Amino acid sequence: MMKLSKIAGSVFLGGICLTYAYGQLPQPNAKSELVGTWTRGYEDYQEFIYHKVERFAFDYLRQNPNSRMIARLCSKNSMAVALVNSYGFAYEFPRYGLLFKTPSDRFYFARSSKCPDKSEQYWFVPATGNIDFDELIPADKVSVKRWITSDYDGPSRRAARQDFEGYRRDFIAEMKKNPESLGFVIRNLKTNDRLYRESLRQIGLDKVEKGRVRVIRKAIYEKYYPEFMTVTIKD
Secondary structure (H helix, E strand, O other): OHHHHHHHHHHHHHHHHHHHHOOOOOOOOOOOEEEEEEOOOOOOHHHHHHHHHHHHHHHHHHHOOOOEEEEEEEOOOOHHHHHHHOOOOHHHHHHHHHHOOOOHHHEEEEEEOOOOOOOEEEEEEOOOOOOOOOEEEEHHHEEEEEEOOOOOOOOOOHHHHHHHHHHHHHHHHHHHHOOOOEEEEEEEEOOOHHHHHHHHHHHHHOOOOHHHEEEEEEEEEEOOOOEEEEEEEOO
């Protein structure tokens, strides 16, 4: 009887070992994890985002295959306005996934009016997890385009003026091509008022609906020429 008991015990323990080895035992649930918050004056945003996406791709996603990486923008404005106002250019973060061959459907944008205004939070969220938000949109449904003129060490140089006029034409063409897009004319530090007003007048002359174009004021860097952006969010 003792031998049979020992054999039975060995079989039972062996079964546990095999079950554990093949991952059949219940595993602890992963939790949503805030992995970084970017605010103005922080480290270089490109390096910041690169390392967060790298960690998600090579660590968290492998352990939690159905998880998501979410950029949560803290803003009371709409998602489109929050993306344009992003000091850390959060709308660029999904493209870093291409560097690590991460599926595009793993990336999301969220917006919350309840977290510190103008901060940008990056979360790892498992399939069974969640975070608070007012809006949540798959990143592959969001398209942001940006046109910004280099001053070429002197804003009066002909090349800079030609670039600016070309970018303005491209912006207007994009607005007319995609009726669902919202357009933004951005005034940075030292943006020339005459060129700003001239741009709004030209946009009106080209019959872009006034309600689709908004003016954003930023105080991030000095730019003589107005900056243009479009945001398209597909249903």
